[in-house]
Amino acid sequence: MRGPLLAAAGGAMGGAGGPLARTIRAKLTAALQPTHLEVRDDSPQHGGPPGAETHFGVLVVSVRFAGLPPLQRHRLVHEALRAELAGPLHALQVTARTPEQWQSDPRAPPAPPCLGGSKREQRRGAGEEAPGQQ
Amino acid sequence: MLIGGFLRLCGGSSPAARRAVRQWAGVRARCGGAGGGTMSAAVRTGWRIGAAAAAALRGRAGRPLSQAAGEGGGAEGGGGGGGGSGSREAVERLVREHPVVVFMKGSPAQPLCGFSNAVVQILRLHGVEDYRAHDVLQDPDLRQGIKDYSNWPTIPQVYLNGEFVGGCDILLQMHQNGDLVEELKKLGIRSALLDAEKDQEKK
Numbered sequence: 001m002r003g004p005l006l007a008a009a010g011g012a013m014g015g016a017g018g019p020l021a022r023t024i025r026a027k028l029t030a031a032l033q034p035t036h037l038e039v040r041d042d043s044p045q046h047g048g049p050p051g052a053e054t055h056f057g058v059l060v061v062s063v064r065f066a067g068l069p070p071l072q073r074h075r076l077v078h079e080a081l082r083a084e085l086a087g088p089l090h091a092l093q094v095t096a097r098t099p100e101q102w103q104s105d106p107r108a109p110p111a112p113p114c115l116g117g118s119k120r121e122q123r124r125g126a127g128e129e130a131p132g133q134q
Numbered sequence: 135m136l137i138g139g140f141l142r143l144c145g146g147s148s149p150a151a152r153r154a155v156r157q158w159a160g161v162r163a164r165c166g167g168a169g170g171g172t173m174s175a176a177v178r179t180g181w182r183i184g185a186a187a188a189a190a191l192r193g194r195a196g197r198p199l200s201q202a203a204g205e206g207g208g209a210e211g212g213g214g215g216g217g218g219s220g221s222r223e224a225v226e227r228l229v230r231e232h233p234v235v236v237f238m239k240g241s242p243a244q245p246l247c248g249f250s251n252a253v254v255q256i257l258r259l260h261g262v263e264d265y266r267a268h269d270v271l272q273d274p275d276l277r278q279g280i281k282d283y284s285n286w287p288t289i290p291q292v293y294l295n296g297e298f299v300g301g302c303d304i305l306l307q308m309h310q311n312g313d314l315v316e317e318l319k320k321l322g323i324r325s326a327l328l329d330a331e332k333d334q335e336k337k
Binding site for chain 1: 239240245246247248249250251252271285286287288298299300301302303304306307308
């Protein structure tokens with residue numbers, strides 16, 4: 001995955017990444033017991049100020065996903081991060097695989113390019129500054 | 135599939151940005167001109183017709199398309215409770231008004247979010263140009279209402295035949311594993327990629 005990788009498998013509570021990154025890692029670990037977990041902070045690509053933690057991508061490999069279609073897998077991830085998604089976490093790209101799937105295809109798609117979002121709308125129009133929102 | 139340079143592209147819906155998204159989606163574009171990056175005349179015409187229809191609807195009702203469809207709702211602030219554009223009833227009407235309905239940021243002609251743009255580009259690759267797109271940036275009530283309706287926290291959201299199928303990640307997955315072609319077929323929509331495959335088989 002491109003972008004700063006903030007976690008690797010093993011569950012080490014490292015200091016890498018900001019507070020939201022650590023929270024995401026901890027909650028996903030607790031909820032899904034992943035065999036492999038990557039948390040990627042894409043916020044710098046979306047024009048926020050330095051240190052803003054708003055856009056993340058997660059790669060979660062877990063046996064909990066077995067037998068579940070993608071929609072249900074993503075819902076499990078969202079459930080684990082419900083509070084964050086209701087708050088500062090503005091965008092979340094999710095890749096959810098079983099260990100077998102990850103083994104046969106150990107690649108994850110990167111985030112699509114930023115197109116400015118609501119900040120761009122406002123720059124064109126009202127000129128009112130507002131934080132990026134879901 | 136991993137293309138390093140495109141992550142630095144933040145240039146809106148320029149031909150380069152569109153090409154980057156197609157590369158990211160991992161599929162060669164066969165629509166329109168060779169080499170990708172430009173829309174064919176047919177696709178452009180199709181979008182203009184759709185855009186003109188949407189503009190006509192807006193003109194008639196004096197409101198964005200999404201609110202026009204939710205007519206009768208007071209559209210007074212206050213979120214999804216009492217019949218506004220974000221209410222369950224209003225959203226239900228929107229997701230059922232066409233086989234393919236997308237809630238996004240910006241419009242298909244000008245997406246304002248990379249994830250929303252990806253949905254538009256994937257649909258375009260399949261030749262799906264006739265669908266309903268609702269810009270949640272124009273309507274805060276709808277923006278919240280659609281999340282409540284699907285119990286899904288982010289935009290874009292794709293509905294096929296009134297049923298929520300997922301966001302950008304899931305649509306990409308469906309595109310890559312062939313599920314999207316199948317789902318479109320169930321809706322009576324023939325994916326353009328089927329014709330592309332057929333052409334290749336003939337050669």
